[in-house]
Amino acid sequence: MNIIPAVDIIDGQNVRLTQGDYDKKTSMKRTPEEAVQFYSTFEQVGRIHIVDLMGALKQNALETTVIGKLKSLTDRPMQIGGGLRTLETIETYDEIGIDYFILGTRAIMDIDWLKEVVRLYPGRIFVGVDARQDDIYVNGWTENSNITIDDYVSEVEDLELAGIIYTDINKDGMNQGPNFENTKRINELTKHTVIASGGVRNKADLEKLESTGIDNAIVGKASHDDAFWEGIE
Template sequence: MNIIPAIDIIDGQNVRLTQGDYDKKTSMKRTPEEAIAFYSSFDQVARIHIVDLMGALKQNAQESTIIQKLKQKTTLPLQIGGGLRNTETLEKYDAIGIDYFILGTRAIMDFEWLKSVATKFPGRIFVGVDARENDIYINGWTENSGIVIDDYIEKIESLDIAGIIYTDINKDGMNQGPNFENTKRINDLTRHTVIASGGVRDKADLDQLESMGITHAIVGKASHSNDFWRGIR
């Protein structure tokens, strides 16, 4: 299992939201710089997941300056999401050495654009499928897109993307475990790599995901706990 710890940023600070609710924000003990140094010390960490939360809400990247600083503090690949709504933003992140781009709202709603950036950045685009049950949500998880998971996955199956990040919004930050059933179902639907996200608590959750054929998992709230990492060691 490849672990992808998450750093969520608002105004340069390392925070966590509960179920994507901006009114339920918790500050983390480690700064983004401290967190990236800590995560980079573990062999099991494949890359680091960074989300510009206000970028997602405001529909425009807000944290590119600190993200550039974080890139300089690790040799691990970074995957960046939040407010990536145009090709120019991807080009800007590409210029500072960002390895992977996580596209949500516009990639869900504008297939032709997704196809064009997947061609421009082959194998470097992750599509963020953030859902409540089978409904995909957009704009920082605040709006139902009107698109269901199965239809969307069928549409993107031929694209040269890095994979699909599936998040069950209802599980995110709740310390109740991921949505194992739907993660496996989505993995069975597609040839793309499916990354589990939302609700991962401990090594037992990682082992169960791995038993279902999932090879990568984003770990958010739990990754800030020393107990989680003792279990990994």
Template sequence: MIHIIPAIDLIDGQNVRLTKGDYQSKTMMKRTPAEAIQFYSQFEQVCRIHVVDLMGALKQEAVETSLITELKKQTQLPLQIGGGLRNKETIAKYDAAGIDYFIIGTRAITDIEWLKEVVSEYPNRIIVGMDAKEEDIYINGWTENSGITITDYLTQVESLELAGIIYTDINKDGMNQGPNFEKTAYINQLTRHIVIASGGIRDKADLNRLDKEGITQAVVGKASHQAAFWEGIQ
């Protein structure tokens, strides 16, 4: 059974969704962040909740720390937090607030030596956010091409004690067209790390297909806000 990780994306304390990472495409979700936390916590197949500080990702520093700290108090499920985690001080602050997993994108991609230090301090609690178009990994809120390919990057982090790697095909994100099944399965074969599918997951059929490809966890964004998605999911 594949585990679902529903997403809550934050801008100015509000629960939003973007399309292809475009901040101009912001759409408000019907549930507040607190309401979403309560809603997702009722499903057995939800293993944890994915919370992203979108302005933190853009500004390269955590913005929503106070709200995220409050959200953590409202569920027994683990939280994985991303957006603006660029230094050990921010991670330590979230750690003190009881946050379980830390998603690091840009700096994890561009500064491997720093990533090694962080992983040594928080073994099996760091999740790398690997956001890509084709083979190219993008950084800084998906606004810049890092110049690093997926294959080269995986080689560099293979020995680290990561909690997982979230692979997002940027061109699929928010498009309601399904994830990049083939690429996700390919990446899963390239690494020993847990590969967490993300971007474009629509329904239970998509989850079943990922499950057949050997994927054990999936972040679900826009679809997780729809009642129809949860029909038949326990």
């Protein structure tokens, strides 16, 4: 299992939201810098997941300076999401050495734009499919796109993506475990690598995901708890 710990940033601070609600913000004990350095000590951490939360809400990248510093602190690949709506923003992150780019809202709503970005950055684009039931949500999880998971996955099947990140919004930050059934179903729908996100609590959840054919998981709130890392090399 490739563990991808998450660092979510607001105003340079390491925070977590519950179900994507900006009014339910919790500060984490480690700064973003401390978190990145801590995660980099584990062999099973294949990448580090950084989200510019206000960038997602304001539709513009706001934490490029902080993220550039974080990249300098680790030898692990880094994937960035939140506010990536233009080629210029992606180019900025590319210039500071970011390895992978997570595209959400615009990639969901504008397939032609996504195709152009993938052409320019083949194998480096993840699309973020954030859903309640089968409806994909956009703009920081605040709006229903009126596009279903199945329809969208079919639309992007032939693109040279790095993968699809599936988040069950209702599971995110709730300490209830991920949506195993839907993650497995999506994995069976597509040739793309599917990354589980939202709700992973412990090693048992990772093992259950692995048993369903998922070998990449983003771990958010649980990754900030030292107990999560016990027994993980």
